[in-house]
Amino acid sequence: MISVLPELVIVLADLAAAFLLLFGLKRMSSPVTAPSGIAYAGIGMVVAVIASFLYALSVAPEAKPHLLMNAGLAVAALAVGGGLAWRSGSKAPLTAMPQMVALLNGAGGGAAAAIAAMVLLGGVSAPAALVVTLAGALIGSISLSGSIIAWGKLDGLIKRPMRFPGQQIANGLAFILTLLSGGYIAFIVLSGAAPILAMPTLIAVFFGLALIFGVLMTLPIGGADMPVVISVYNAFTGLAVGLEGYSLQNPALMIAGMVVGAAGLMLTLLMAKAMNRSISNILFTNFGVTKTHKQSKIEGELKPTGAGDAAIFMRYAAEVIIVPGYGLAAARGQQKLYEFVKLLQAAGVVVKFAIHPVAGRMPGQMDVLLAEAGVPYDLIFQLEDINPEFETADVALVIGANDVVNPAARTDKSSPIWGMPILDADKAKQVYVIKRGEGKGYAGIVNALFYKDNCNMVYGDAQVVLTQMIEAVRGLSKTAA
Structure with missing residues (x-):
């Protein structure tokens, strides 16, 4: 009886852990329920780990002399691994x-x-x-x-x-x-x-x-x-x-x-x-x-503009679509971005976020970035849902993104990104791009969007630029008062 009971408990615990993992994964499919989904999956893992110690009750007789030492090593490994994971997980940006x-x-x-x-x-x-x-x-x-x-x-x-x-x-x-x-x-x-x-x-x-x-x-x-x-x-x-x-x-x-x-x-x-x-x-x-690709010649020139001018233009727009990229994450500018968005919304501007599936360095990174800043989920749209709206948008604000808005994917068959679905930011009436410099994206090619007639570059660290934009919009309110 003493050997049957642990095995029964282990089986039941494993099934419970599997159910919690599946349930947690299901809840992770929505940004709203993802935090609780992660918690449920974590509880499932804890149940499975605890149940694994019950195997000690039914080990072979020849293994019993080593039981205490092996259990101690397992506990030590859990303590060290759990401690390192907790420390790195809580401190990593x-x-x-x-x-x-x-x-x-x-x-x-x-x-x-x-x-x-x-x-x-x-x-x-x-x-x-x-x-x-x-x-x-x-x-x-x-x-x-x-x-x-x-x-x-x-x-x-x-x-x-x-x-x-x-x-x-x-x-x-x-x-x-x-x-x-x-x-x-x-x-x-x-x-x-x-x-x-x-x-x-x-x-x-x-x-x-x-x-x-x-x-x-x-x-x-x-x-x-x-x-x-x-x-x-x-x-x-x-x-x-x-x-x-x-x-x-x-x-x-x-x-x-x-x-x-x-x-x-x-x-x-x-x-x-x-x-x-x-x-x-x-x-x-x-x-x-x-493969080596020869990029087609790009016509036009880069047109820098000031952060304040871009902000004022967006303040009087009807609709603004924001395209976040890894540059926003690197500058840790998501909080300033949402602060700027709320100022635009208070002025009656319709603001939406456009997310490309491979924006950033990890799938879903931009969604997590915006969620961390408190951006409501109903403002965040994926590529296939938001693309038709760029043609009617007054402004597309691109922050630290590059290849995912490069129109060469649609127009240049010699481009290494030819055929890749992109966000149609270039179709907006006006495009502002916040970027540190004139560097290329991951694909190693110059972005044709930056040279278009309807595009202006706002150079600088994303957090610094967004701070300047906030000050410019607030300055308008003070002048009006």
Whole structure:
């Protein structure tokens, strides 16, 4: 009875955890209910972790002498990991969220790979379980090393893509060697043949090759592809966790892993569509390989203007559509932006926000940025909903965005972003662009919008410029009084 009861409690706890994870994910689909969704999912994880300690009540007799030490190590790991996560999560600015997501995602993949390593070293003879364990080990290892490289790129430690002649051949060879090493392990285990190396060494070689492939796969990828990379590795981590859940016969891991994997896959599909890239192109053919494009000549000139003049023009407009980008997040100007918006609204101006799916360095980053500043959700519109309104808008205010408003995606077939859905900011009657300088976007091309007749540049840090705009509008009120 004492061994049956813990197993029953574990199963029930795992099912409860899986339900809380699914319910939390459902609530995360709306910005209004997302905070509670995160809380429910967190409670589910806590339930699953606590339930895992009940396995100690039904361990084999030979393992009982090590029970106290292993439980202590588990508690210590939870304390250290939880403390570091709490500290970094509470102190990291919003602009560092993509890097943190990449690191945590890599940690999930690494955890799945570590589980697979323990299962393999402990011995697994069932063919299905062996294949699933090896697959989870491969995917988890790739997610771990690839996510670390993605973190380095997002954090600025790796400044540019690293490419060399024959890179795709090298990547393909590394992947084939990884598969061959995993296949050889499976052959040795299932056939009982004598291995050429000790099994722990073979397993280490397999994991080493998988980690190297993850690095080689990610190094050549440019910054413009980072949103897709994050979602791909998110799917990888979920799939690896689900596979290792099958190896351990743990329903909570299986359900959570498959849900995360499916969500990551759907997000990858949406990101690929938003960037006019096919999934096969991203994963199997030209992943991280950028063709050389000759940009068409851009006519016109840049026309700088003052922050105060732009603000006064918007104060007397009927409708203003704001396009936020990573530059707004980097300047931490979201609070000043909403303060400026409220001044415009008080003057009777209709203000809306236009969000591109790949704006920023992480999917959904702009939505979170605006939510943090308290912008009401009914003012925030996605690309397909807001694009028809640009033609009738008096002003489009672009803040720190670049490629997502570049009309070359519609007009220049030689452009690397040709065919990518963009926000039609150039169709507004007047466009103001707040930008630090004349730098290029992630795609490495000059934005044709900046040279159009209806566009003016407002140079400077977004927070500083928005502060000047607020003062200009308030100055009008004082003059009127």
